[in-house]
Amino acid sequence: MTVGQGLMEAQSARFASVDPLLPSVAAPPEGDVITAALPDGTRVAGVLSRQVHDRRSPARLWSATEVWELTPLLGAACAAGMDALLRAWRKRLDLLGPAERDSACVLTWPSRDAEATRALLDHGLVPLTVIAVRQAPAPQVTGGAVIRRATPADLETVLTLALAELRYSSMVGSTVHRPDAVELKRRTLAERLAAGGPAWLAERDGIAVALAECAVVTSEPGNATSTRLPHGRWGYVNCVSVLPGARGVGLGRQLMAHAHRELQRLGTVGTYLYYNPPNPLSSVFWPRQGYRPLWTMWEVRPAGALR
Template sequence: MSSARGLVAAQSARFAALDPLLPPAAEPPGDGHVVTAALADGTRVAGVICHESFEPHSTTRLWSAAEVWELLPLVGTAQGMDALLSRFRRYLDTQEIGEDTACVVHWPSRDTVAARAFLDHGLVPLSVLGVRLRTPVSPMPRTLTIRRATLSDLDSVVELSLAELEYSSLVGSTIVRPEAPALKRRALTERLNNASPIWLAERDGIAVGLVECAIVVSEPGTSAALRLPQGRWGYVNCVSVLPGARGSGVGQQLVAHAHHELHRTGVVGTYLYYNPPNPLSSVFWPRQGYRPLWTVWEVRPASGLR
């Protein structure tokens, strides 16, 4: 795209005006399908459509369709998203599209003009990347025992992780597939063996809650740099509370503990993904200091794009 560099610069300027935490727009990959559109004022917008399929035993399939078409827009200004999504739809007409498929666009949450275009084309905000800058964590009353999980806790960790997956599948993008227990056990075994930051909350010796985290470094050339300001970040990957213990403060105590421990490692902030349609997390996470940075707009199956 000969005009790509100018569009990237214009998009970076718009991102900075929308939200100071957004990183600059990135150059689009060179291996996707390029789409362009002309606007009424003569300006042009462009985008790249990337296609990816995930193998049956990939953990990615627990939160994604098996086959995904992602649009990476370069609209530069507030205009043009509608035209670009129409080109996206025309491109999909040339593809064979099954049921286990999706169309996805990651876009800054504060761009309400683009949000209107996404809704008009049948996409819905299934996930949000929320961020919380490092702030002092006030001590709170502790009614639970919170400790680091070890490999001997694997059964409890897997049970809690699967409980979160099952609930999220009702209100978000995750999918409970037949291979989910085995995939979760394999992934969590590896993380526990690597001493990943995972904490359990216990009441009377019984595990009732889990918070699973990671440390992610955003620097030039990394995938994290596409979404986050540069620096060392804490990633809150999964918070799960057993159904019978929900609403009793388990999640709040766990997250406060995780924030404290992650801050001790020198992170600039923490981030996570939550589902806006989730009646629990959509209220819980803003109360813990998180606010939307990116919205993941999605439609399943991909043929549902209008």
């Protein structure tokens, strides 16, 4: 058994003790291997990958352009192992030279592993995003809105609501409001609506005031989703937006109850989404809808600010 395999198996066992919903640790992606040693001789490792998003990539709306991502393999080690690996990461960045301003260091770790949190905070990383999951029957919620499926003919309406969410999120999370955001969003949403992606509009007096834009994703062996979620067919909540003047009256709750029922009807085992803990709206709304954090994405921008 190789050292890497041993670290993966030990880490899988620890993850299972922290949160039984976490999938087994998968082989890390291709990249540069970083290792570190603890005072007792225990060794930990990580794989560092670099990605530069193309200027026209929609990923630049929620990400820095240049991203350095570390996948830790700590085995059974926890806070001490994370601290040692982050120190080694900082040294590796020093060897690479100054980072671009539009850059970030990113690391994803189980949300319930509180022991690792201190090391992550001490090295300047911030919990900007969580992957949250929900596995519960859809509640029966009534309200004054009329909810209908969005179609390609609704593109401009959907775009307006999605951009409202993007502008707000850019103040309180990892989202970046790029100069070409309108065209990037229009192109992506047009493709999703044309493909029949599940999206719903809530209307009051015939005017759309809220959007839930979703997808159905399968977690199966070998694909990227399986590294984050148990195997099965999952509903993905990509964007929920309620216009400011329509907030606070239960419209979002009614819309999501409808979306949850429809996604369950499509045979999903649960739903998941990304939200920003610093967001004062989503950090309250989503737990009330039955979501709880599974993974936390820790980040520091620019990449050179890693301590």
